[in-house]
Amino acid sequence: MDRYLLIFSTLCFLAAVVHTAIELRAGVFRPMRFNFFAICLGFIFQTAFLSVRGHELARCPLTNLFEVFIFLAWSVAAIYMLVGPGYRLSLMGAFTAPLVVVLQVFALIAPIDIRHPATLPANAWLEFHASISLVAYGAFALACIAGVMYLVQERQLKTHQLHSIFYHLPPLTDLFAAITRLLWWGFALYTLGIVSGFFTGHPLPRVQVVAAIGLWLLYAVILQGRHLRWLAPKRVAALCILGFSAALTLLWGITFTAQMLSLP
Amino acid sequence: MNLFCVGLSHHTANVAKLEQFAGIASAESILREAGCTEALLLTTCNRVEVYAVSPRRISTDEIARCLMRKIDADPHDYAPPFYRYEAEKCVLHLFRVASALDSMVVGESEILGQAKKAYESARKSGAAGPCLHRLFQRAFRVAKQVRTHTDIARGAVSVGSVAVDLAQRIFGKLSDCRVLVLGAGETSERTARALISRGASDLRVSNRSMDRARELADAVGGRAVPFDDWSAQCREIDILITSTSSETPLLTRDKLAPTLRERVDRPLFIIDIAVPRDVDPTVNEMEGVYLYDIDSIRSVAEQSLALRREQVAAAEAIIAEHVTDFVDFISRGLNPALQTGKPPSLGENSLRASELQGS
Numbered sequence: 001m002d003r004y005l006l007i008f009s010t011l012c013f014l015a016a017v018v019h020t021a022i023e024l025r026a027g028v029f030r031p032m033r034f035n036f037f038a039i040c041l042g043f044i045f046q047t048a049f050l051s052v053r054g055h056e057l058a059r060c061p062l063t064n065l066f067e068v069f070i071f072l073a074w075s076v077a078a079i080y081m082l083v084g085p086g087y088r089l090s091l092m093g094a095f096t097a098p099l100v101v102v103l104q105v106f107a108l109i110a111p112i113d114i115r116h117p118a119t120l121p122a123n124a125w126l127e128f129h130a131s132i133s134l135v136a137y138g139a140f141a142l143a144c145i146a147g148v149m150y151l152v153q154e155r156q157l158k159t160h161q162l163h164s165i166f167y168h169l170p171p172l173t174d175l176f177a178a179i180t181r182l183l184w185w186g187f188a189l190y191t192l193g194i195v196s197g198f199f200t201g202h203p204l205p206r207v208q209v210v211a212a213i214g215l216w217l218l219y220a221v222i223l224q225g226r227h228l229r230w231l232a233p234k235r236v237a238a239l240c241i242l243g244f245s246a247a248l249t250l251l252w253g254i255t256f257t258a259q260m261l262s263l264p
Numbered sequence: 265m266n267l268f269c270v271g272l273s274h275h276t277a278n279v280a281k282l283e284q285f286a287g288i289a290s291a292e293s294i295l296r297e298a299g300c301t302e303a304l305l306l307t308t309c310n311r312v313e314v315y316a317v318s319p320r321r322i323s324t325d326e327i328a329r330c331l332m333r334k335i336d337a338d339p340h341d342y343a344p345p346f347y348r349y350e351a352e353k354c355v356l357h358l359f360r361v362a363s364a365l366d367s368m369v370v371g372e373s374e375i376l377g378q379a380k381k382a383y384e385s386a387r388k389s390g391a392a393g394p395c396l397h398r399l400f401q402r403a404f405r406v407a408k409q410v411r412t413h414t415d416i417a418r419g420a421v422s423v424g425s426v427a428v429d430l431a432q433r434i435f436g437k438l439s440d441c442r443v444l445v446l447g448a449g450e451t452s453e454r455t456a457r458a459l460i461s462r463g464a465s466d467l468r469v470s471n472r473s474m475d476r477a478r479e480l481a482d483a484v485g486g487r488a489v490p491f492d493d494w495s496a497q498c499r500e501i502d503i504l505i506t507s508t509s510s511e512t513p514l515l516t517r518d519k520l521a522p523t524l525r526e527r528v529d530r531p532l533f534i535i536d537i538a539v540p541r542d543v544d545p546t547v548n549e550m551e552g553v554y555l556y557d558i559d560s561i562r563s564v565a566e567q568s569l570a571l572r573r574e575q576v577a578a579a580e581a582i583i584a585e586h587v588t589d590f591v592d593f594i595s596r597g598l599n600p601a602l603q604t605g606k607p608p609s610l611g612e613n614s615l616r617a618s619e620l621q622g623s
Contacts, residue, residue, distance in 0.1 A: 157433065157434065157554045158554065160556065160560040160563055161567070162564055162567055164415065164418075164571060166433070167415070167418050167419065170436075171432060171434060171435060172435075172531060173434065173435050173436055173531070174436045176529075226529070230528065231528070232528050232529065232552055233552070234551060234552070
């Protein structure tokens, strides 16, 4: 039953992707309500899935890689809906939806939805640590998407080759403001996530801790570079992409290690 | 009833020819002299058209004579450039004109305003009746829909509008932008005015002749800056418009590099409309600098036009849908037999009937 909810959700996001692709191909993209409604509907199905799964498990549904991917996709969609209309980054939906589709399709297809017998009692700190970290990843994902949009727009302005998509992208300075805001949100949430990790009562694997702090430092350096104005916007945008790639790798590593440790 | 359009445009006549027919007649005089029941005259810089409704067929020559500047001229001198569209084709033509598909610059926005003005004038004088009222109201609706649902009006096609468009792509709101005009030429003045019209308020003008700088600064509501100080201004400004007659580049990488170090997080948009160029082209390779010279501005304008032309098919599809719907609507309104469910008779007064008569 819960997988059907996820399939419906994926179809909604896919509809947004297809709709945008068709419109961009025809050169008639309009930041219309369709994308926003499709993403909203997809988000509702995602939320329903996580809710059903959470009740089933009687804990935050972050017990395997499958659930982690879905939670990450949910975070991306949630932050998009908070950030998108605020910054009028309407085309951001066109860039966000494919990321969510990729995450959910991978989660649905790959054999990673492995149910483990609960070996540990529910731990509020652990759940808080995992969920807040994933929401931070969602903010980093959107900063990465805004970074891609910035680089696309910057490239077109530099080369004087303005394609149809150019006219649907937000202004460079608005995009940069959005990147900065998303980075601050992500950084604050990620800091909370890391700090709460020390209160879980479980011994923390040293490699994970070092990698997580490394990622935290990377984002701290980006924000400091931005704040002190020794990093140009283009470099900040490129570093956002690098940072999120590192974050995904770290997430994979943490979840994979956790699964290995929980196996009998 | 005959609904028809007679006119000439940039497709069929040059300016000299258009001048012979523009600005003489009014919708009322056409009503009076040609015997139409309704008439509307649309005159623009590249178009003179009469939209009219009449109980009998009125020839193109009769309409042309009403428009003609010299009353005793031989009709054969002016007959060839005139085109004539009847009934459904007339509806299609007006929808295309209002949607700027028939304009010299496809997708331009002025024609809709001109059509509205022409309609308003005909309505006030009583020359436009119920048929033209419905036709033009629908045309305005179609034009709005075409502009909303296609990219027909996207992009800019003149130096000023390209500059404004690009500035908005970079900075968003122009109200916070500081602009320096270097060289008080006509094109830079036009470009500066275009930026002001979109909200730019902090404008500085620098010129070798301080008097000319002051003159332009006063004209555009800015302030004059001594020519020796212009490079120092680059630390503060966001947009530089340059059009001096210097034989060598005024701005090079070496000169700009120290300034850019002080403004790492703020882009600098340079519009170089001087020939020979005032800014070394390699400046565009510097981070955060977007340099557009006259060639690249022209290239952007051509890309915009190409983009607009790509949208013509989508716009035509919207128009075709409305033409069919409008003709059906008018036929039903004019043919009571249809309202009682009887099949339409082409022998009765209907657009389709008049189209057959006219062809």
